[in-house]
Amino acid sequence: MSALQPIKLYMHSGAVGGPNPYKVLIILHYLNIPFTKVATDDPKAEWFVKNINPNGRVPAIEDPNTGLTLWESGAIIEYLVDKYDQKGKISVKEGKGVWEAKQYLHFQMSGQGPYYGQAVWFHRFGDHMPDGKKRYLEQIERVMMVLHNILEGKEYLVDNRLTYADLAFVPWNMPAQQWPVLSDPLWKPYQIEEKYPNFVRWHNKLAALDAVKKAYEP
Ligand SMILES: N[C@@H](CCC(=O)N[C@@H](CS)C(=O)NCC(=O)O)C(=O)O
Numbered sequence: 184m185s186a187l188q189p190i191k192l193y194m195h196s197g198a199v200g201g202p203n204p205y206k207v208l209i210i211l212h213y214l215n216i217p218f219t220k221v222a223t224d225d226p227k228a229e230w231f232v233k234n235i236n237p238n239g240r241v242p243a244i245e246d247p248n249t250g251l252t253l254w255e256s257g258a259i260i261e262y263l264v265d266k267y268d269q270k271g272k273i274s275v276k277e278g279k280g281v282w283e284a285k286q287y288l289h290f291q292m293s294g295q296g297p298y299y300g301q302a303v304w305f306h307r308f309g310d311h312m313p314d315g316k317k318r319y320l321e322q323i324e325r326v327m328m329v330l331h332n333i334l335e336g337k338e339y340l341v342d343n344r345l346t347y348a349d350l351a352f353v354p355w356n357m358p359a360q361q362w363p364v365l366s367d368p369l370w371k372p373y374q375i376e377e378k379y380p381n382f383v384r385w386h387n388k389l390a391a392l393d394a395v396k397k398a399y400e401p
Contacts, residue, residue: 189217196222202354204242213394257292280342287348298322331379
């Protein structure tokens with residue numbers, strides 16, 4: 184990897200910003216891919232929208248080794264493991280697991296991130312819309328229940344080993360467990376520890392990985 188030029192990762196500069204860039208950061212750390220962070224506190228800035236991501240959001244990457252600019256965290260993860268995890272350290276190269284890993288990544292992108300994101304929005308700005316708050320907390324609980332059921336008798340989602348599919352869920356489960364805006368109304372009131380122990384055990388094990396801890400270092 185040392186001959187590689189660092190990949191530019193566009194993300195906010197705060198100690199902890201929105202969760203999506205952390206999905207990419209964890210993968211970069213886990214695979215020891217050289218990278219530099221480019222502080223992007225205004226992803227709606229004209230230069231960024233024009234040159235990097237027309238959707239005005241982070242994360243995005245520029246890979247000088249291939250000339251590729253890419254946005255959408257799920258696509259970035261797929262690119263990184265395809266290009267820089269040829270030995271399959273956290274990706275699956277053959278068998279059903281190839282597709283199961285993609286399935287879980289799609290579930291994360293469509294079934295976890297957007298629901299958790301809406302929950303954050305309603306809890307920050309939706310005091311006048313209590314139904315919205317309730318709806319998205321219930322959806323988070325439902326996603327946790329689904330993961331708990333999938334993980335019955337299993338340590339990891341795919342092929343009983345750690346893959347990018349597991350890691351992709353970490354950054355949205357962090358705020359659900361730790362940020363007061365979500366964890367206060369959710370974690371204890373919805374009895375997450377008691378009702379979904381497979382999910383909690385899995386998340387805690389992932390959160391304790393060095394690559395995850397490094398991603399959250401200031
Ligand atoms: N589906 C996108 C979502 C990206 C996204 O919503 N990023 C947030 C940070 S977690 C963002 O850039 N928010 C700033 C804004 O919307 O202006 C992905 O997974 O990359």
